[in-house]
Amino acid sequence: MVPHLTTSLTGPLRELERQVLDRRPDIEHWFRNQWIEHEVPFYSSVDLRNSGFKLAPVDLNLFPGGFNNLNPDFLPLCVHAAMSAVQKICPDTRRFILVPENHTRNLHYLQNVATLKRILEAVGLDVRIGSLIPDLTAPQEVETSAGEKLLLEPIVRKGNRVMLEGFDPCAVLVNNDLSAGIPSILAGLEQPVVPPLVAGWSTRRKTQHFHAYDRVAEDFGKLIGIDPWFINPVFSQCGKVNFAEKEGEDCLAANVEFVLNEIKEKYAEHGITEAPFAIVKADAGTYGMGIMTVKSVDDVRNLNRKTRNKMSVIKEGQPVHEVIIQEGVYTFETVNDAVAEPVLYMIDQFVVGGFYRVHTGRGIDENLNAPGSQYSPLAFESDCQSPDCSGKPGMAPNRFYTYGVVARLALLAAAYEVEALVERASALEVKAANA
Amino acid sequence: MVPHLTTSLTGPLRELERQVLDRRPDIEHWFRNQWIEHEVPFYSSVDLRNSGFKLAPVDLNLFPGGFNNLNPDFLPLCVHAAMSAVQKICPDTRRFILVPENHTRNLHYLQNVATLKRILEAVGLDVRIGSLIPDLTAPQEVETSAGEKLLLEPIVRKGNRVMLEGFDPCAVLVNNDLSAGIPSILAGLEQPVVPPLVAGWSTRRKTQHFHAYDRVAEDFGKLIGIDPWFINPVFSQCGKVNFAEKEGEDCLAANVEFVLNEIKEKYAEHGITEAPFAIVKADAGTYGMGIMTVKSVDDVRNLNRKTRNKMSVIKEGQPVHEVIIQEGVYTFETVNDAVAEPVLYMIDQFVVGGFYRVHTGRGIDENLNAPGSQYSPLAFESDCQSPDCSGKPGMAPNRFYTYGVVARLALLAAAYEVEALVERASALEVKAANA
CATH class of the missing domain: 3.40.50.11280 (Glutamate-cysteine ligase, N-terminal domain)
Structure with a gap:
């Protein structure tokens, strides 16, 4: 079963998919060359949002935790990709x-x-x-x-x-x-330890990932001739927030305003009539903890105690001081009227499968990977590397291929990001040794 | 459907499969290191014979022609493997x-x-x-x-x-x-031309391949502690044969005798009671042309005109002057009483699928890939890299995994062989340039 995309496919995404299909040789050639220059992470998963007019990654996990949700028919793909990963790394x-x-x-x-x-x-x-x-x-x-x-x-x-x-x-x-x-x-x-320990959330930051993704999306936009915004959520950050103590509220408000304004401009430019929204989340975090949806600056002013508590700690009780304010991308895919978000799994440079998080109780502007969010996984029924280029955009193999391309862009950003983290860690070690 | 192995699985093959399953980490580790040192052919197919007491490759094709016979469910495996192959080579x-x-x-x-x-x-x-x-x-x-x-x-x-x-x-x-x-x-x-042109049958020889395979089988036998004969057919060769002119008969007879005697000794050593036989085939050839089964020296003495004609030319009308005399390995796998031979397909270092040649009209000691041999292909129903090590030898995933290992041994031999062909071609070029 393939989720139904509730927006009509006459908008920009149809064009994006057409561009991706038409430029496939250039895209795959570009990826091949990127993977010669950059070390691909051992494995990863990417959360995508598909609003019909925009298809973008909103998170990349370097320690993916849902291999059990993949279509078991495609486990051999995982095995071959892992053979490749193991051979490269150790x-x-x-x-x-x-x-x-x-x-x-x-x-x-x-x-x-x-x-x-x-x-x-x-x-x-x-x-x-x-x-x-x-x-x-x-x-x-x-x-x-x-x-x-x-x-x-x-x-x-x-x-x-x-x-x-x-x-x-x-x-x-x-x-x-x-x-x-x-x-x-x-x-x-x-x-050897894979991924390198500096890729963990004690040193990793979502904003670093999306800075790297900015570069990737820009290069890719040039490659296939699209506005990179169609695949890239606007974001900003605040470095000194304390929800419990009501600190950093001004920074948060200013950045929410900035992000919402950017989205408004882009929506106006592309004739999109939806209401802009943003997602505020912990810059170092996972498991969907410490996340809130905001639609106006007022939403971050005078937060009630419950929301402040929710936002102030994440997994393992870590306090939240740094946040990312990210453009919210609507989820317009549904399965039996339930909201469905694609998650793609990669091992080495290969997209090995994916599934939809399907959730009846959530809105199209909410995070489906949240505590208590009992989504049911729906495995992709086919792989992500077999588009039917003579077929129409929106057909399952073509949609999956496009998902696979965008997921690999996020993977490439993760490669840049981990390279920088490893470099910084070595520089710090040298500094410490010389001190 | 998985072919039935008509011999009881209590013999040496059960032991071979057990050894292969038990030593899987060592085997895969060994392959990984081999593929660092040797350039893997772009693609290939291997004909195996499974007699229940012996499992061996009898031919390797560097220009495989049956991708259409593979299980379409596993085409994504082909795609990923080809991505890997393309990235390595060009x-x-x-x-x-x-x-x-x-x-x-x-x-x-x-x-x-x-x-x-x-x-x-x-x-x-x-x-x-x-x-x-x-x-x-x-x-x-x-x-x-x-x-x-x-x-x-x-x-x-x-x-x-x-x-x-x-x-x-x-x-x-x-x-x-x-x-x-x-x-x-x-x-x-x-x-770039892949595979290199010297890998074509105008320069390639089956005997060179099996010389290389001797090395591989010996190393592998040491690695997992088995007599390499269980995976390696005895062979010999004659370089100056002319079937049409009845030339080279003595050489043929002597080598047939040598091969049959070697098999007899091995059969005696391992308590095998079947009748030994050998296959005589063109050393440079394909499409199952120029092949005969011989059970005694008399079979190559006084060949009748029909057989001599059949043996004297192969594809494209090329005359046969060099032949390989190879140990015949019985085919004891059957599907609905028809003889079934496994053929494995590889792209890059990966086994991407396989099928059985199923033929009702042929015997267990005949070649199923022969002109007029209208075998029906039966695609493998699962992949070759997902054994169930806790399961019994003979189970489909375990049998396929063992096939995959033996096929990859032949692939490694092909890598050695092509390296030698390329080296010789370069040496000849240097010599010509200096002349």
Whole structure:
């Protein structure tokens, strides 16, 4: 089943899709050359919004947690892509520790870990699960939502290596977004760690990602001759906010105004009659925590206590001080009248699948990946690399291909971003060594 | 549907499959390292024989012609693998000329060309078909077995480039096995040509491939601790044979005797009670032409005229002077009592699918890929990289995985072989330049 796009497809997105299909050789050629110059992240997922007149990424996760939601028919795609990723990053690897999130009560997440483990095993790796749960002293068996058993084992540090009981891995694959900071047990290892620890949310910032995405969208816009705004949400940021203490409200108001005005101008330029809105979210965060929709400056003035509490902490109880104010992109795709948002999964440079978050209880201007947001996943029924170029825009394979292209643009931005993070970390190390 | 293996699986193959499954991390690790050191062919297909006690490649095609026989569900695997292949070999490519075989009456082959074209287009290449048909002066439309239209265009040479009318390609992909020799129009091009022209049958020899395979099988046997014979057919060769003139019969008889004796010894060593047989085939050839089954030395003495005629020429009317005498491996897989032989397809380092040649009218010791051999293809129902290691040997995913491993061993041998061919060609060029 393919979601219905509630806007008529006569608008700019139809043109975007046509442009993407027509310029496919140039687009794929451009990507090939980008991946020679830039190291592609091991894996990632991208949340897209499709408003019919705009198709844009709104978040990129470097520790994707929904492999279990992909169409099982396309798991072989994941396996081949992971073979490629492993060969590029650590060909001499035979044994992986997979380091998941600590929340063992999220059985769907555990199913993601089981799926990821199975993919890596199909690549031909021995995989065991090394947990960061602080009070885990002995192996603990947990059961996933599909009833699979997983053994979580305590990670043991010996010198500059980590291991599990009787298992000395060649590499560490992190599936924990490190919101609580870089765990000292994983710092300074001689074993390769992918993604690099600086890609975790203690050092990563959404605004850095979208700065990088600005460059990518601009280059891509030039390549295929489109206004990059059609694939790029306007954004701004505030660096010193404290919702609990009502600090930073002026900065927030000014930036919300700036973003809303930018959207208004673009809407006017392209004849779009919808009401602009913006999303305020924690600059370092995930799991849809610390997010609010704003439609006017008033919405960030005089916030009530409940909203201030909601916005002030995110995952692992981390306080929010930096926020991104991002153009809200309407979600105009629906499945049986429920709002549906595409999420694309990538391993290495390959789009390996995707699914829709389908949610009846949410609006077209809300975030569907929020706590308590019990969306049901709807796996893409086909892959994202088989467009029918003689067919019409809006056909499922063509829409999926276009999604895949935009998702890969976000992936490229993530590559720029991680490069910069790694560079900065090395520079800091050199500085510290010379101090 | 998975063919039934008519031997009981209690013999050595069950052990081989168990060994392969158990040593998967070592095997995949070994392959990863091999592909760092050796350039993998762009694409290939491998004919396997599975006798229940032995599983071995008997031929490797560097210009595979049956992409249309693969399970269409796995075409995305082909696309991703081709993305990888294109990126490795010629990332700066946007336009490909695809050069097919000249036989436009084989509609199934044309469907292969159409499938290949679609795969490359999904990679994001502009693809047009450049034909070597000598009297083709204007574009000619042909129809494939599935009713698709293909436009064959005459190749035009300008200096050191080839092009089609209004189409200057960045690279040439050859799907013509060059049995008739290297066409001068493709020689010495500045555009990349894949596979290299020296991989065609005018310079390639099966015996060179199997010499390379000897090395691979030996290394692999050491890696997982098996007698390499279980995956490697014994072979020998005769260099000066003329079936029409009854020349070279003594050489043939001596080598048939040698091969049959080797098999007898191995059968005795492993307690196998089947009757040994050998296959005599043209050392440079394809399409199953010039092939005979021999069970004793007498079978090559006093050949009748019909057999001599059959053996003396192969495709494109090329005379046969060199032959390979290869251990015959029984085909003990059947589908509804018809003999079934697996053929595996690879693009880049990835096994992208496979099918069975199913033939009711042939014996278990005959070649199913022969002229007039109207086998029906039965696509593999699952991929070759998703074994269920906790499951039993003989289960479909495990059998397919083992097939994939053996096919990749043959692929590695082809990589060695093509490296040697390219090296020899360069050495000859240097020699010619210095002469």
